[in-house]
Amino acid sequence: MNAAHRQTSRPGAVLAALAAAQFTVMLATSIVNVALPQIRAGAGLSDGATTWVVNAYGLAFGALLLAGGRVADLLGRRRVLVAGLALFAAASLAAGLAASPSVLITARALQGLGAAAIAPAALALALDGAPSGAGRGRALAVWGAVSGAGGAGGVLLGGVLTQAWGWPWIFHAVALGSALVLASVVAYVPRGDGGTGGRFDLLGTATVTLALTCLVWGLTTARGAGWSGPWVLGALGAAAVLLVAFAAVEVRRPHALVPPRLFATGRVAAGNLLMALLGSVWIALFFFLPLYQQQVLGEGPLATGVGQLPFAAANMLGSALVPRLSRRFGAPAALTAALLTEAAGLLWLSRIGADGSYLTGVLGPSLLIGLGLGAAFVQLTALAVDGVPPQDAGLAGGLVNTTRQVGGAIGLAALTTLAGSVTAHASPHLPVAEALTAGYRTAFTVSAAVLAATAVLAPLLTRRAPAGTAAAPSSRTPADPVHPAGGPHAAHPPASG
Template sequence: MPQGTPGVRQAPGRPGAGLAALAGAQFVVILSTSIVNVALPRIRDGVGLDDDGASWVVNAYGLAFGALLLAGGRLADLRGRRRVLLAGLALFAAASAAAGLAPTGAVLITARTVQGLAAAAVAPAALALVMDLFPPGPGRGRALGVWGAVSGAGGAAGVLLGGVLTQALGWPWTFHATAVGALLVLAATAVLVPGAPAPDAEARERGRGGLDVLGAGTAALGLTALVWALTAARRAGWTDPPVLGALTAAAALLGLFLLVERRHPSPLLPPRLLRTGRVAAGNLLMALLGSVWIALFYLLPLYQQQVLGDGPLAAGLGQLPLAAANMLGSALGPRAARRFGTAPVLAAALLTEAAGLLWLSGIAADGSYPTDVLGPAVAVGLGLGAAFSLLTGVAVAGVPAADSGLAGGLVNTTRQVGGAVGLAVLGTLAAAVTAGREDRLPPLEALTAGYRAAFLGGAVVLAAAAALALLLLRRPAPAEAVPPESAGAESASAEPVTAQPGPR
């Protein structure tokens, strides 16, 4: 999309600074998904929660975040991405501070829910603004590499920072730190990220029906029921009546959502979006990647603490090699894809991550971090970084400017919901294997057997995703996926990283 295209505005001379601010917003959002993991035992004791209640310190954030991402993305398109981003960051900071000051478990869980709601506005708005700052071409490819690096690093950094803060200052600082981070990003965004110009005629026409409130409501309730059911199934089992009831409600609400979308003049999820470029394929693959990603950052620190005996600080420091490898993979992935093509490089990245998980499936109850975790973590980080940056590009490539916020919301939704599914399935697998071995193995060996099974399951999922990537992305994107205004400038805009000269 050449400079001057309606709906796109760059910050003269400072797009890199604007990218840093926007990447900071994504970092804070992802950080908040994992920063409480190692602090949960102390949070539980600090506000008087039982184990089930403590799990909702994590689940409340994930539920609100995943359920409202589509609405947040469309709201950003209709009300202004920069405005929605700034408001979301302000609300996120306030909710984070409230969580750190919470006197009771109920107040803490409520604050985490509001945090998730704010994050659902921040994440898609920030990604859409990155697309505004960097039209299709070399700059956007590099920007999405940075985006992938900070997203993957945010999960690892959350575990590290959570361990350091919990041990040094106490669990409330896991929330105070995110409040400070959100305020810093808000200030940087206000100074460095330009507002978008007035929408063009096409954008006004697409938004003429306003926000699809009924569609947003049915989608949010349906996704909430689905994620709740998947979360509860880890504890109560898949045949538990409330779990089955929630799954039934999710199916009914999401079915109603599809009916609403067919009738609304400006649907929350217009069918044209899924027919654009490789949006559908990118989101399917992102869901598979997310299903393993979120489970990994949940289960690996547990193995380090429960089996290897690491404290919160040691478990957090153990994520540093993974985070560094993730950043390296995010930088190398787009460059390799420029030379060899997106499909083979994406498949190689997914297989690299699968190999790391297969390596992790050999962990021992009497093992150690250097022998059992370090090497696999580096392989996982390299593959995750490259795959995430490439899939983000696939999922937003060729999307018209008027829909870029929604595209950002959709790819975050599929990652989040995929993560909920993966954590439920792999967590259930780990628990079932452990329970089946407890009567004939020492407790730590039974626990380790469960983690081994979960990591092996993740490797199988990623290997299947690699094969699917080669199948779905082997053909060029359809010509009609390229927006008319960019077709003459760069026909590869439907391909986030191509074999053409110039890194994307």
């Protein structure tokens, strides 16, 4: 059976293999979160080095996504996906076997490099297999479900493995899973994509990669050094200068890394802006909620992980329902409702108390947040890749992942600073648990406000798109959620230290 026939006869297997790659990336972004105390003790890490067990992954992932997406377009998405999975598996194994802090942190950075190749290539291949109509809506629904489930599943699996066999097994499990996904991709995803060829924009890539590196490093370092630290201010200033230089370089280059045609419809820019706002809340949620469960409620790693299951189930349900909701109520209305649902869950979560419990304070909000996040992620991913020329699909996938990562870094840095200041102010007057809870409540309240503002902004940006973009044209089925404002890990929050 040739490759083309295999793709036609088994599209479900192709999508499953690609979705598994996305799940693996999202899993790896959150699987270390509940194991950080054990990693610090077992690997002999200082507080600063423990933070970089998480930050090294996030820095490499966020800074290299645009480059990974463009390389996938030029050299072939399947080829880049296979190489990324192989590197990801090897780096995960090295992290589990690491005998020194430097090896562990280097392995985490290499994991991020592999993830930066995997995420945009897998998304572009999934969209290639469902170029329009209800098929694309279903593919994006699967993408949203595995992304949310991967983030929550990482917390669960991290707790189970750490408690049962120790922290190295969180990396061994990711290595084994990556190897199985690699085998599935080789077996089911056909070779037909040879890439577009063409020149690689080395100057633009170097400029934007350095800019994103400075930005993400500055934001993650600000938590420990403070916003006024000279290294933080220097990094953020360098990022601003480099981003301006990148914009100037791209205007003059015939083979630009981010060509202007990518934004011709107006929907890509809207989708990425809204995704950055969603990411600023999403990443922070996976940082603060496990901390509240462990530091205030006194739950262990396993109980904290199990507590993510209702969220994951609700996330998958929201992702599955969004095509039907878009068909019935219209995609812009479905997106607004999804954002408001998530905002309502975060506002509910802001009522947690130091003497609360998981059942009374966390379960209900988690269900609302999961439903809203799943539906909103599908809609915003769809918007951010809709109307993109086929030769730029990998770049569009890298761009929407980059904006989510960078939005998450900005949001997390701001919210941790705010929550920390509230806790510090309350500490002389309240017990430790109550002071911590006051900080977490503030973070969830501000997160709810950000999402409410995003819900107001979404229909305004949709209206600014060219005529006809808010409703599906006749070539699409009503179930396709691409024309709304529609569209992890995980990103991966910096460690608590």
